[in-house]
Amino acid sequence: MFLRFEKVAKRFGDTPENQFEVFSDIDIDIEENQFVSILGPSGCGKSTLLSMVAGLEGISSGTIQLEGEDIDRPGPDRGMVFQQPSLFPWLTVRENVMFPLKKNMSKKEAQSRADHFLKMVHLSKFRSNYTYELSGGMQQRVAIARALAMDPKVLLMDEPFGALDEQTRHILHKELLSIWEDTQKTILFVTHSIQEAIKLSDRVIVMGTRPGQIIADFHVDAPRPRERDDEYVISLEKQVMELLEKEINKVLKEELDDEAVSTS
Numbered sequence: 001m002f003l004r005f006e007k008v009a010k011r012f013g014d015t016p017e018n019q020f021e022v023f024s025d026i027d028i029d030i031e032e033n034q035f036v037s038i039l040g041p042s043g044c045g046k047s048t049l050l051s052m053v054a055g056l057e058g059i060s061s062g063t064i065q066l067e068g069e070d071i072d073r074p075g076p077d078r079g080m081v082f083q084q085p086s087l088f089p090w091l092t093v094r095e096n097v098m099f100p101l102k103k104n105m106s107k108k109e110a111q112s113r114a115d116h117f118l119k120m121v122h123l124s125k126f127r128s129n130y131t132y133e134l135s136g137g138m139q140q141r142v143a144i145a146r147a148l149a150m151d152p153k154v155l156l157m158d159e160p161f162g163a164l165d166e167q168t169r170h171i172l173h174k175e176l177l178s179i180w181e182d183t184q185k186t187i188l189f190v191t192h193s194i195q196e197a198i199k200l201s202d203r204v205i206v207m208g209t210r211p212g213q214i215i216a217d218f219h220v221d222a223p224r225p226r227e228r229d230d231e232y233v234i235s236l237e238k239q240v241m242e243l244l245e246k247e248i249n250k251v252l253k254e255e256l257d258d259e260a261v262s263t264s
């Protein structure tokens with residue numbers, strides 16, 4: 001299997017008294033080139049799971065393997081895109097994309113690689129601009145180009161379009177799908193949007209909470225581009241919504257109960 005999660009658990013806290021388990025027994029098998037989204041109520045551990053694949057967060061027990069190798073640290077085979085593009089404002093667009101490349105190749109090679117990926121995200125004209133001169137959507141495209149330029153095997157995206165307006169998000173959905181088709185990357189994509197997950201992905205994994213676990217794994221069996229008024233899409237949206245609503249209500253109820261105890 002290309003990317004395999006086996007009995008993965010995450011606990012925070014360093015003493016038995018303050019330890020809490022975000023999730024346990026997470027098993028997921030992801031094939032190469034698959035586009036997989038992860039949905040779930042706030043706090044169920046979506047970002048933590050992605051950070052563990054990135055090697056930024058330790059694994060408490062279980063294993064995550066990429067092509068049979070245990071993941072235990074960050075590496076160039078995994079590229080991450082966050083909700084905030086986190087670019088260097090003192091560098092130009094091109095220099096931002098070149099930045100992580102310079103360690104492994106000559107300046108000339110890094111430049112030509114950066115230009116290739118800036119073309120892919122339609123930002124060639126802006127390569128000499130500073131990133132603060134760009135809109136939020138354009139900055140996110142720079143972050144995507146930067147992650148792709150490292151030629152990772154897996155692209156990890158944590159709510160990459162969450163802070164963007166609907167129109168920009170729509171454009172970037174189209175761009176991301178076209179990049180995915182061209183580059184054949186495996187994508188793991190965290191989102192809060194059911195529509196976004198169904199529109200983009202081959203699979204939609206739904207996480208529940210308390211305890212964190214996988215409660216559903218939908219294979220989206222519809223050709224792209226997917227229209228929102230397509231009957232299949234509507235029915236899948238409804239199924240996912242019902243599941244998520246139950247989980248969100250569970251979280252709300254626990255939070256209200258906790259509040260009642262702490263104020264009584």
Ligand SMILES: Nc1ncnc2c1ncn2[C@@H]1O[C@H](COP(=O)(O)OP(=O)(O)OP(=O)(O)O)[C@@H](O)[C@H]1O
Nearest residue numbers: 012013022040041042043044045046047048049192
């Ligand atoms: N470094 C940390 N130390 C302690 N607890 C943490 C740490 N990082 C995350 N948590 C906790 O772990 C749980 C899962 O957090 P995480 O951010 O992964 O959830 P999420 O599903 O991505 O949430 P959201 O949808 O709101 O972004 C939360 O209760 C959070 O408070």
